[in-house]
């Protein structure tokens with residue numbers, strides 16, 4: 001076992017004591033429902049044992065990975081988490097957006113026990129704010145640092161792009177052995193890779209994609225000589241294929257890159273070039289920025305010995321975690337809410353619920369608020385025919401219930417078997433009554449309709465509020 | 469109605485030009501004919517094919533991204549002269565979004581490249597600076613007044629159908645028509661051809677171009693029937709009545725689409 005060499009890493013008595021107190025603090029902070037419950041134990045532990053972060057991360061058999069950059073840290077970390085977990089690794093992450101160093105300590109505190117203070121995970125995956133990078137690498141020696149992008153932060157927390165970049169650079173310089181995974185299309189990020197031994201770049205290589213608007217606040221010059229950059233192609237903001245005519249600084253050649261990109265209202269497909277291999281990427285996420293996040297995760301996990309094909313296979317099913325699938329009991333019937341947001345996911349859910357012992361009725365909810373996508377045309381790419389066969393009655397609800405009814409008509413569902421009730425909770429009550437006691441009611445719903453149903457169920461005490 | 473009557477639909481480039489469920493339009497056309505006991509044949513045309521367009525009673529071309537447009541532009545251009553000739557003789561056509569743009573004289577992309585169009589509509593398309601995205605409502609009263617024949621059946625009087633067309637637009641290209649009166653109709657909600665909320669789409673004889681997707685025909689059954697009437701007229705040279713269909717569900721979706729478009733517009737104004 002490669003674990004052996006980590007067994008000599010000694011957890012100091014001081015750190016053990018700090019853990020004990022921090023665990024107490026975590027317990028009481030949860031009991032008292034105090035805000036910031038995640039950061040408090042970390043704060044205490046850090047005070048009591050300044051070396052706690054160093055000591056605990058050094059015991060991880062697969063080391064520590066740091067993900068930083070302005071946008072995409074959480075999605076990229078989640079993607080990496082999924083890929084690594086699918087390989088059988090136990091992954092420790094700092095959740096809940098607490099990505100100051102004390103958030104990292106909190107995550108470690110939660111994961112270790114007093115009997116065995118070593119964290120039980122194999123690898124730590126830390127999201128670190130750009131400004132915290134110098135602190136973070138002063139305490140942790142990561143084996144890999146991933147930088148997603150550097151944009152002007154809307155809250156103006158760190159100042160301009162150059163200030164942010166220099167903070168990241170300081171953090172990177174303190175970790176000379178770390179492999180770097182960098183966005184080749186972001187000049188500021190790409191410049192971080194100069195003079196480094198191990199750098200892997202990712203980027204886009206699609207001739208059909210262009211930024212639709214001129215960059216505004218993110219207009220940047222060459223990070224090396226500050227003269228204007230020439231963009232042969234710009235994807236969005238300052239991401240693209242760039243070249244400095246004065247000093248010759250140019251976009252590095254990425255190892256992981258995407259072509260044939262197709263972006264749907266809630267779907268991404270592309271051909272990923274990984275070295276000399278061409279692999280299909282299909283994702284239920286949306287937007288070019290999420291494609292960058294997926295490529296980042298593929299590039300980074302390849303450095304961690306996961307082959308890109310396995311990574312892409314795992315990422316196909318990746319969805320934002322909140323509200324994906326939820327059960328509740330209402331009037332003695334079990335309701336199951338399935339979040340649907342794109343044709344691929346919708347088809348999967350339909351296949352799934354139709355294959356089960358389906359029951360007499362199902363509830364379909366379609367909203368067209370911005371978070372659902374205001375364009376509902378995507379439902380015409382969904383195959384509803386299995387529902388028409390499996391369920392006797394379909395109740396349709398939401399702001400676009402009428403559109404769903406029309407879609408079902410073209411899927412061969414007789415309109416006598418469709419009930420249109422735009423009000424979500426009224427529809428839920430009708431649907432529940434159509435299901436026998438102890439049977440299951442399947443609810444297929446878009447995002448804001450799910451939130452509204454949840455809120456109604458919370459008011460009735462059927463569901464608990466999300467504790468996020 | 470005798471089952472021997474029917475129409476032949478040519479679906480142009482379904483693999484390259486099918487954004488936002490546009491293929492659903494062909495499903496609607498076929499379904500509305502089948503329910504009236506007409507036969508429907510659909511021929512799909514791909515780049516490299518040699519379609520016999522003289523057999524066509526209706527052309528359909530869906531939307532596509534730059535990529536799709538580039539892949540088919542040259543092949544479509546070769547068919548252009550024949551299509552223009554057939555449209556002049558009354559062949560109905562529906563071209564949506566990116567397909568609509570290719571039915572104009574040319575498309576200038578953001579690169580400054582120019583893609584040739586087939587000039588069914590006298591106008592041109594250029595890349596705009598902003599993207600037009602949102603629900604659209606068009607007043608198409610003039611269009612439907614000009615084509616009263618579809619409502620010749622007393623069971624489906626004109627009054628039972630709206631004069632509006634509804635759909636969703638998502639385009640950065642802007643289309644400028646030579647003759648402003650050849651629009652499909654003035655925009656009630658949305659951006660339209662030029663992005664300025666003036667006019668939407670284009671009509672020449674029985675050929676219709678529009679930025680509306682959704683797809684456009686399910687929620688606008690009166691537009692579907694207008695095209696189908698023209699297709700029968702093109703095929704048989706005389707008026708053939710279309711039996712009325714139960715469009716309750718269609719028209720409810722139409723009404724809700726108008727309400728949602730107006731609600732979104734109100735919300736936008738309040739934010740300003």
Ligand SMILES: [Zn+2]
Pocket residue numbers: 222223224225226227244245246247248249
């Ligand atoms: Zn330079």
